[in-house]
Amino acid sequence: MRVPSRSPGHQPGPAVASTAPAARRLPAGGRRTTAAPDLAAYRSAVAELLVEVGALADAPSTTARQVLLDQRLREPAVAAVLDATPQGLVGARETLLLEMARYQPNARSSAHDLTALVRIYLLSRIDVLWWRDSPTFLTDEQVRTSTELVDLEWLRRRGLLDFRYQEQPATVLGRGLRAVRRRLRPDATPRTAGLLFRRARREMIAFLNDLGREFAAAGPPGTPPLWVTSLARSAEHQYRLRRLGYAAMVPSGHCLGWAADVELAWYERFGARTTLAGLLLARQEAGEINVIDEGQAWHVCLAPAARRRFRRAYEAEMGV
Template identity: 40%
Template sequence: MTTHGTATPQQLTRFRAAVEEIAQEIGSDPGWGAGSALERAADLPEVRAVLDRLPDGTQGALARIEREVRAFRPSPRANASTPATLAKILLLQQIDVLWWSSVAPFADDGAVTGSPELVSLAALRRQGRLAFGFRMGATGFPARLRNYAVRRWDPAREPRSSGLSHPVARPAVVGLLNEMATRFAAAAPEWRRGLWVNCIVRSVADQERLRELGYSAFLPSAHCIGWAADVEMTWLRGHGVAAPLQEILIGYRDAGVLNVIDEGQAWHVCLNPAVVSRYEDAAPADTAAVGG
């Protein structure tokens, strides 16, 4: 059964609490217990209040998640360290799906670079209009050599991440990340290196390539429509400044602005469509679209 309309903030709060209990149940079973726990989840009204609204409904969503959890193998490239943490991540990602399933994803690199809905982060950075940091994914030898040098001789300078697949974003996401970075700077004035973003836009083809390499890259994904970002945490934790940012992100979540998921090295955030116009207004003005 599929229920129309979006979930209320109260329903999302109850859903998140139910997800915590499901993850704990899976984690407490040495045989992983994913199947039985997810089967029982289908009968929980707190879960159905969200998953019934997805295109494939509660049964379809839980079947997808169960397949992923049963196939889980520990990997240094994976976001999750256990089947329980993977189940939690995947269940919470269904809020992204709830909000954005009607938007068609970017199929490949051409769809990203040709989109009139995305703006260039490189151009904004050159203009001094970004409050957050990022690195492009290294595809050539000079970039790889540069990243190796940083890791070898100044490992605390930047996070150990693969970098952005595409240096582009939706204007509203830029507005959100700039606001987030400003709040973080005020909450952690002793920290001079700011907010760091590991991922914003990926295409479906990007996700599939990363999945083949063993990364946690699932579909559907809000990254493939440009409405999500992954914010670095492990690096900040190593410098003792992660807590202020975590508090800020939880505040956004509780205010209904974001879906927030702890994915280990990074925290995944997805913008609620109900507040997009607010952050479009906050975005840097007069920015040319990459596909314009």
């Protein structure tokens, strides 16, 4: 099984415009192809490309990297995926080159080097391919008020969640208390800023509940429950993260409501990291999710093929 590169990861990226797909030329004959791209072949090609990018990571190799990308992104397995995204192959290539030109490593970013940046960008295009017709949450207000999203806190208080999360402190006092707790018990929880929006699609809640139960059953004794570090967020917040130096790609599955970030690194101390990684990769191979290794946390995006099943699961679990 070909899986995403395990090279470490952490970084940022541009600004949002219209959510409408960019106009692209149709293939010869005037029709778009309807065959679904081969995602296994795409991931395999990306993994091979990353090895070559890693060998050209130094500053003097800028021209060589561009030539490499020009060649590799036009390979059939890669071009089929990129051309099916709203930007198309040319737009994806130009965006990736711009991201690489702007790249500055920093401690906040999940793209700790250029190789990780390329991996995160290219694998995140699967999310965009899957949900290209799904509307983007453009503003924070849209996330807070959308009827497509459910308040997690309401469910948590009723014992209906099989995963954990923490919210971002909203005040200076709250941030101070969080810092004190971390000093007193540095490993009690993952080192994450927490959720700005404690809201998620119903299908994502059902998926994370299902994963949380599976992890609880498979993990070593004493393993804490599944921890989610990010869910739905707005394009407005995505650009806020980019300005802070995070690898917040645009467009993003988070801004469509179909992605989440799951803590991985923290579970190393419980001997459960490999178990959780295996569960995620098995679900990816089954076509249920897309997975991106971003180092401390792994990005997951629900596949459209799994949407109906998890919507039904949510309704059954919540009695609606």
